[in-house]
Amino acid sequence: MRIAVTGSSGLIGSALVRSLLEDGHQVVRLVRRAPVVRPDGSTEVRWNPRLSQIDRGGLDGLDAAVNLAGAGIADRRWTAAHKRDIHDSRVLGTTTLAGALAGLARPPKVLVSGSAVGYYGQTGSAVIDESAPAGGDFLARVCVEWEQAAEPAAAAGIRVAYARTGLVVAAEGGAWQKLFPLFKLGLGGRLGNGRQYWSYISLRDEVAALRHIIDTAELSGPVNLTAPVPVTNAEVTAAMGEVLHRPTLFSVPEVALKAALGEMAVEVVGSHRVVPGRLLDSGFRFSHSTIEQAVRAAQ
Template identity: 65%
Template sequence: MERSRIAVAGASGLIGSALVRSLTDDGHEVVRLVRRAPRGPGEVRWDPERGSVDAAGLIGCDAVVDLAGAGIGDRRWTPEYKRLIRDSRVLGTAALAEAVASLAEPPKVFVSGSAIGFYGDTGDRVVDESAPPGDGFLPSLCVEWEEAAAPAEEAGVRTVFVRTGLVVARGGGAWGRLFPLFKAGLGGRLGDGRQYWSYIALADEVAAIRHLIDGESLSGPFNLTAPEPLTNREITEAMARVLRRPALFPVPAPVLRAALGELAGDVLGSQRVVPARLLESGFRFAFPGIDDAIRAAG
């Protein structure tokens, strides 16, 4: 990849910050989208909920990557928080896509965040990118989120949807909560542990996004998950094995529902998602197995 100018929304998040580090380490110019007054030429003002972007700051960008959005598991899903989850993604993506489409010389590629929540609860069924959306809040959110990128697609910009799985990392997301529990010897399976979790190491997530930025013929949805999803029970055993701690404290489903409310349905739900299109495109995982993914998280 030649030295490029790349705009990143959500640059302070778990994935965004890792992507920015990777790009800058390799000599690329990164433009961060910020919600405050810019502090230098490397920042561009935007307000995703109000649908405003300083499009002039995107001039000369070779790629725009949208990873912004309120945390899915950060709080209980009250009606107000569900609205924030939706608006921070759908309105933000729509604003960025419209800004991209308005440029006389738009970027070569628009990478739009999405999630494997698109598929809903798939049970034991293996699903790839050809599967239809599921039912419920997250699937309907993901459908709306991806549709919000339409202005960029209609302007002829190559548009990629990264349907990300559970990212194995210490710094945030679901795994950011699991690591301290297991290190303290308080980890255990969730519910009956038979639900499939489709995970991906943070380093592979970043490498996959960069692969999709570079792939001039790659567009549409790509599942960013390791090749072999595992059950929560198998992942629990791996966490205990790698961290050398017992996993003695299973959390029963009723307790999860009481603690998490509607979000518990997604924690207990099963998603056996595979990255068919990513593998077909020639991407190679550095940490395909769960043990290596956990070790890579540091």
């Protein structure tokens, strides 16, 4: 297949591209600079989503597209400028890509467009599947607009799936990139009261799930990409300590997290108990279905 990928240099995108190339697929990377010849055999197409510009000629003959572009949620404190970047990088990018795909003479069969479990807002201990409504906080509002931005593709007859991803367990990026060094030094511990649920997924399962969506014709609309059993932060802490053979005596009070992180602290002490109902129903099988397995795989 010929598959376009936005966000191909990010944690998930780079792993997805590597997996696709290893299996002999053609990959088209959307990049914001002048295209170059890549040694891995993938090709590049230039786009500028903030200006709604894209080289449509480079998208001809696509079988699928995976849209993963977006500024990092936890890269830095949520200033007004960074919140605009979080929003615009997702919504403008998706709008540009969806419009371009819809205008092709032969559109791809499927667009897998990124989203996040933040769509549901803070849901406490309630078990949440894809039927749950959107929340009302900042990230929930971003996710709603992010998904709506892909509607031109759906209107053109492209099967559109929204990959609502949880916390990806990986040492090389995302939230876990910041956790691993602390725990390896013996400085890890509970965040807040530790009772908040974290809906996680290993990087291997994330990539496999994205590919499963591409290949599974009945999957459209929202699809939760999380491990089958969400765990509390206290359980994450225990698993990290056990796998890394380090003590987990420290804890960070919620008030300290709010002082250090500002508004972003709500995502650390907030709770998402999200389950992958549609993935499981469609026959997907996880390689890492427990937090211990996911942490071991990420070392």
